Amino acid sequence: MNPATFAVLAVVIGSVVLFGTATVLALGWAFRDGQFDNLDRGAASIFGPDEPVGEPTDAFPE
Amino acid sequence: MDRGMVIFVGALLTFSSSWLGLVLFPFWQLNGEQPYRKDAADDPYPLALQGTALAGQKVYQREGCMYCHSQQVRSEKFGNWWDEHGQERTGADVKRGWGQRRTVSRDYIYDRPTMLGTMRTGPDLANVGGRYSEAWQHAHTFNPRVFNDWSVMPSFPWLYRKEKVVGERSERALKLGREWTVDPGYRWRPSAGQWDAILRDQGEAITARFLSDPAHSTAAIDPGTADGKKRLLDFWLTTEEEGVQIVPTGEGEALVAYLLALRKAEVPLPEAKE
């Protein structure tokens, strides 16, 4: 294996490990922090009393 | 997810991964590449463009030539087709004569910008300098349909100047019939009425010239008949316009100098072997 290939491999594997670890840690934190609780509330957050769920808000003009 | 910081850090990490991998890494690997010399006495390859060729690159750049012409010859293992025996074969770029070998990163170290291109509405130009003469390039740039009537390449008449001949015709003048030069960039043909008027004025001279041309000298011609008129017109259109000439401007000379300097796929490089 020539040095250039080795350097490429080292950095690729290094980045995979680095970013992989970061991802796993982030996901773990997210679960513990309750980021995945209450997803339905999140989905409904764009609605309000003036434009409630179940009421369309756009149509062709008359 | 209610925290902006999570999104920010996540966006930062994902994006830096690609920045590192696709930008910084190739930068480290390729940016310092040096020209090649077989031995200390050998000339280095490639050499940076200079003078008119360099000025021509600017013309190539501003006219957007690379949006139809790539500058890269691909591997002889790339791209398949089946020949008449049903045999699968590869490597059309080299077989089309676009270069003697594939191009590699070292061929481009002095290019700025590096116009690899991503479209081949026209053929590849990486090594076009080895394919055509200077005169061909000028006539073709002036109006590509001089050689190929199917061509959709633009004419570039603004890189040429139409001027009165003073004394001798210039050596640089394009050798083109009047159909190409009367209306630069277009292919001109007189209307029937115009042609009749021209024949009234100069009919005898044109006929005499037609008959003195070695290709026609034995053929009888009667300008009175429709067929004769047409044959005479076809001949007349291929003769040069009297008293005027088309010469390249400085930019026209520069562009062609650049095209002739494009020889990226000839000098053997060790890493280009397959």
Added chain:
Amino acid sequence: MAPTAVTPEFDRERAAAERAGIDASCRGPVLYFAASAAFWLLVGSALALVASVKLHTPYFLTGIPEFTFGRARMAHLQAVSIGWTSMVTMGGCVWMMCRLCRTELIYPKLLFVSGTLWNVGTLLAVCGILLGGGQSVEWLDAPPYCPPFFIAGLGLVSAWVAATFRRRREPHVYVTQWYILAAVFWFPWLYTVAVFMIYWSPATGVVQPIVNWWFNHNFLGLWLTPVAVGTAYYLIPKIIGRPIHSYYLSITGFWALALFYSWAGMHHLIGGPIPAWLSTASTVGSVMMFIPVIAVGINHHMTMRNHFHRLKYSPALRFTVFGAIAYTWVSFQGSVESLKDFSEVAHFTHYTVAHAHLGAYGFVSMIYFGLYYYMIPRLTGREWASSRLIRVHFWCAAVGITIYFVGLSIGGWWQGRMMNNPDVPWGNIVVYLKPHFLSRTIAGVLMTVGHVAFAALLVMNLAGWGKKRTGGPTYFVEKT
């Protein structure tokens, strides 16, 4: 406030007043961005037509250097990428961010500076290219004096979006906000790095096209796509009055897009003089894009299920759903296109051009048209003046992009097959392509007609020709 006064009607009125107040706070700058974008769309369409006609009728406008094919093509791309799509993106980001944060825009007047910087920059770019300043760096053709305008304008928008986010009153961060936040962070970085490395510092040789394609693909992937997908995530549920089908899927989709899309791009240099591992890495990234695309596709489809009949009634929904479907299609196609065997034929052909237009027009622009049809009346307080013109716009755009895509995809594929065979003379390929080029011009004329209808509607609305809103929380009611 006395708690006894709180009734559902009172709540509703208060919420409507709050929403109207938020819309009013960002009205000026958002309309400025929207109107400028529409103007550049018209300019871009005209330049596109010039370039398109020239490919089958080369004597069209011959002799005018400003309109030669290469220059018109470069100017077209700047007009539609920087002028049209980017300006809608910025306007849309500001408006949606304010609404989703439930907070007013602060110092709205300063955003006029940003919009003006972009308009001046785009004007310099388009005119500069036509007059001979084009750079032949794909997607970054603007003369080098233009990027500072864009970077400064973009910086302002990003700062305003971030400031709005910091002032949010709504505790939940909706999926659209993630996409917007990420995009306004990614794009300035992406653009500055690309311009810096290509124009101001020594990226030499093939490093330039590498940086160039990293930028080009991420311009679509990390700037237009996130905001357009985010727009669909906001508009579709809002218009039909139904929360997004699976919020969990939308989270997966977001992170997968962030991770994988940024790695695609190098397959545009496949077979070229670059290290093979680069193309391979991008192929992996492109194929992994199946994950976020499937997530978004399922989510949008399941949200729309049983509500497709509303496409008949809502112009905004019609455009947005067309765009969302095109997103799924174009992304699937893109993943397949990145595979080496496929690329060996499709690369260097008009197949790629068809694909790019399905993405930038069929997907991004169509969703943005939907955004206009939803957003503008809520900002101006006027309904659209003519539903006939909206229909003209929709059908011209939809049929136009379909003809465009089909014609050039077929033409491009066979162009690639013929190019791979050295026994086929070059002239045969050009002759074969001409009718396909003609189909593109027909498609372009259709789309341009649609854009003129669209611009006319916008001008009428801004000039106050539409029916005035008569009060109530929603401006439109479904026909019964």
